Amino acid sequence: MKSTAYLQSWAQTELSEIKFRIAPASGWDAKTGTTSAEVLRRSDVYVFCLLHHQDKQTLDPLDLGQWTFYVLPTRILDEQCPGQKSIRLSSLKRLNPLETDFTGLQKAVAACAEGTR
Template sequence: MTQALGAVPPRRRTGDEPVHLDGAAHGNLLGFWAWAYSGLVGNTLRGALAEYIVALALGVAHGTRVDWDSVDIRLPGGRQVEVKSAAYLQEWGQSRLSGISFSIAPAEGWNAVTGEVEPNRLRRADVYVFCLLKHQDKETLDPLDLTQWTFYVLPTAVLNEYRRDQRTLTLSSLLALDPVRSDFAGLRAAVLAPGHGHAP
């Protein structure tokens, strides 16, 4: 019988770790990060950056991101947060600003420890944070500037009641659901407000 292979949990690194051969450094992890992950405007990295920004606001950015987990952020006390991002500006050439749309489709869950899929399609988080990179000038676009973001916080229960089977949500449809609009400074209070699921 083949023994099951356990998970390899991510270990938080500093960036100083060398890329090495026979004890000789040929680069370091920070160099790799700069080479591979400087394109913060692209959809994939912008989404990861949005998760990090929300984790910073919630005081839980000390760990590591778990790819493909069933929710994006797990808070002490059990509250679970789903983070979605969108932007008017893309990294490619545009003839006009992008329309704003967020994915809200119920999905299967994946257990990062066991590697097993939970087949029921659900929205597993208690609260959604919709992160809009609102800046509209490419010359001055800076996703690291928190003033260029606006955040909308909505309990998952509202989505399930009014948009149960919907897979995407435009900005106008989101605003019709009366989310809490916040800047970075107010985001923690908005997410931890009563009525968003588990107690903090």
């Protein structure tokens, strides 16, 4: 899961740019206490979580109605953005992720994991 928001806890003169980190990474092997030489994305599905609410006076991160979720199989990122370290919301949307609210999140993740997306 990757998350971001338009509003931050510090003073802002404008809304934050929406960008998610998607860089492939080395894995940790707890048995050997070493990192893997293999650099890749280590999930089947990415869930991008956007706290879309834009009024600081009424912002409540615990209100799931203030969130939008974008779900995408990792294979699409690997195919379309192989070495890319981050992705902007506009670029993410061009990859046609499943967009959902919290109530549809489980179904969207299952569809992406099963490859029916």
